[in-house]
Amino acid sequence: MAVFVKLEDSPMFRKQIYSLEQSADELKDRCQKLHKGCKRFVTSLGEAYDGDLAFADSLEAFGAGQDDPTSVAIGGPVMSKFTTAFRELGTYKELLRSQVEHMLSDRLMQFMSVDLQNVKVKLYGL
Template sequence: MYFTRLDDSPMFRKQMQSLEEGADMLRERCLKYHKGCRKYTEGLGEAYDGDIAFASSLEAFGGGHNDPISVAFGGPVMTKFTIALREIGTYKEVLRSQVDIYAK
């Protein structure tokens, strides 16, 4: 600091008030950031659940490689699509866990 001896002067009070205002502003920003992180991680968790549920229902609909009806309407291609959906869901889950770790 520029002043070696402020004690309880008007300048000291002004600096204390300025520091307190800065701390309050930082606290508000941190709370907003934390709230945003929580909301984002919840959204990622829901997106992961939705991706996995959709991939599972698509697999059930598509049948398998030995099913002639499934092969007729592109079941093997849909199988590749469900694999990609599951991978995307996995990446969302990893992202969620990383945000959760760094938001704490």
């Protein structure tokens, strides 16, 4: 950032500072909306993960085992593939939830609470 030797307080300068402040406020509002959406998405991914695992457990309980004649007769070996698939889907949803929470939501919160606040401080510190 260039160091200003002399800044004069003028209507044009005040207008530019006001415009920068408005832009920062608008960016903060947009970030808050995105953060709120992230929190909802993280919550829904957590619920989806729980649902996938619960369904996989139900399939597993219904299919019993590979050596059970009743299980084999009703398609237990095929159901075990679905059980595995739902457990994997749940794992991927949990990974996505974790990444959205830490890589997007937390960083967005840091940006709003520290970086944007520093912009305002620097604007008024001129």
